[in-house]
Amino acid sequence: MVKFTVGMNNGWFADKYAVDLGYNQFSGSELWHWPHTDPIPIDLSKPDPNPPRPLLSDHPELIDQYFSQVQGIDVVRIWVFERLEGIRFDASNRIVGIDNELLNNALAILDSANAHGVKVYFCLFDSWVVKHEPPQGLPASRISNYNGWHAAVKSIMKSIVENPSDFVNLVLQPFVNAIANHPAVYAIDVMNEPEGMTLNTLTVSNSAMRNYISQCCSVIRPRFKASVGCMRSGTAKGYSNLPVDFCDFHSYNDVASLISYAASSYNNKPCIIGECGYPVGRPVSSRSANEVQTAKDYVTMALNKGYSSCLLWNSYTSDANRMEVEQWSKQFASNNHQVQPAPAMTFWEWLLSLFGIA
Numbered sequence: 001m002v003k004f005t006v007g008m009n010n011g012w013f014a015d016k017y018a019v020d021l022g023y024n025q026f027s028g029s030e031l032w033h034w035p036h037t038d039p040i041p042i043d044l045s046k047p048d049p050n051p052p053r054p055l056l057s058d059h060p061e062l063i064d065q066y067f068s069q070v071q072g073i074d075v076v077r078i079w080v081f082e083r084l085e086g087i088r089f090d091a092s093n094r095i096v097g098i099d100n101e102l103l104n105n106a107l108a109i110l111d112s113a114n115a116h117g118v119k120v121y122f123c124l125f126d127s128w129v130v131k132h133e134p135p136q137g138l139p140a141s142r143i144s145n146y147n148g149w150h151a152a153v154k155s156i157m158k159s160i161v162e163n164p165s166d167f168v169n170l171v172l173q174p175f176v177n178a179i180a181n182h183p184a185v186y187a188i189d190v191m192n193e194p195e196g197m198t199l200n201t202l203t204v205s206n207s208a209m210r211n212y213i214s215q216c217c218s219v220i221r222p223r224f225k226a227s228v229g230c231m232r233s234g235t236a237k238g239y240s241n242l243p244v245d246f247c248d249f250h251s252y253n254d255v256a257s258l259i260s261y262a263a264s265s266y267n268n269k270p271c272i273i274g275e276c277g278y279p280v281g282r283p284v285s286s287r288s289a290n291e292v293q294t295a296k297d298y299v300t301m302a303l304n305k306g307y308s309s310c311l312l313w314n315s316y317t318s319d320a321n322r323m324e325v326e327q328w329s330k331q332f333a334s335n336n337h338q339v340q341p342a343p344a345m346t347f348w349e350w351l352l353s354l355f356g357i358a
Helices: 061-070 100-115 140-162 165-179 195-200 206-220 233-238 284-304 319-334 347-353
Strands: 005-009 075-079 087-089 095-098 119-123 185-192 226-230 247-252 271-277 309-312
Touching: 005 119, 005 271, 005 319, 061 100, 061 319, 075 185, 075 309, 095 100, 095 165, 100 119, 100 165, 140 195, 140 206, 165 206, 185 206, 195 206, 206 226, 226 233, 226 271, 233 247, 271 284, 284 309, 284 319
Parallel strands: 005 075, 005 309, 075 119, 119 185, 185 226, 226 247, 247 271, 271 309
Antiparallel strands: 087 095
16 A cells, blocks of 8 residues: 655745745846836846855755754655746856756755655746736836846746757756655656646647656656646646656645546546645635635545645645644644545536546
8 A cells, every 4th residue: 555645835945936946047136126216237138147145055954944844744845946946047048057056955955854754846847937927016117127037037938848958958857867866855746837838828838838748757757756736637637648657736725625536537647636725815814714624624635535645835824823734734644544545436526527627
């Protein structure tokens, strides 16, 4: 029998999205250059020659602090190259390599995870960076700077998916080589919610995304398991015939809701719930009152419905709620539940499955 694994998402450390593990030449940090009336001193559509120093390079103690906090759970999902972090570019925005600082911090994360008995599920990219969404509080005078920066990031992401050879050879292969044989690696997720690029903000075709997934898996799978964390169960089912080792989709709802896992729907591959929880966009009062129970219900439901793992999202309205979820998850993990045979679908589950709803 296989152990049902319980985990958390820790996409980035200390709210430092895209600047926690490695140098990021497209961090966009100069958008907040002070005073706001000053001109931005660099062209944000080109690589920053002096990108901000990675958080974990200056505060390596945060790594052990985090894994000490979550010791007892099985898996933590951590993002790597989100918004192009850790990728080195030339003046023409072409990929030329990987940042050594990112490699060092990734290894430090794995070493700490291993010391605390936790596995790491690395996620390479976040597809949602292609969405045009100026941050709140950005001065109106800098929207044009944001537009130029966003267009460059979107163009590079599009190029990576449509022509993945440079990324695969110059970034992913060195990353896999650097962490090769490390016992703390759970798997590698090649794209967080690819629907962000194929459906929400139509940037690449589904065939291009499928090719990107396959190319990444060809480098990863000789050493580690590979997957792709989808926003929808229907997408995960559609990608199940690619060379992934297991399927992965995400679910957010006011009340935990999953249909029964059906092996035939996933090309006879296991499926995990890679993200789940109470929707972040709900009013704080309702989130605070319901997010803990919803998290618990998702884990229990995932086990009972035949899934192989359940990883909760890490956004909570208070430290008390977060700590309660973490402590409960540790206790649930310690019970060593086994992955259960999938129960037969009800009629309504079967009907929902036709629309890719879970």
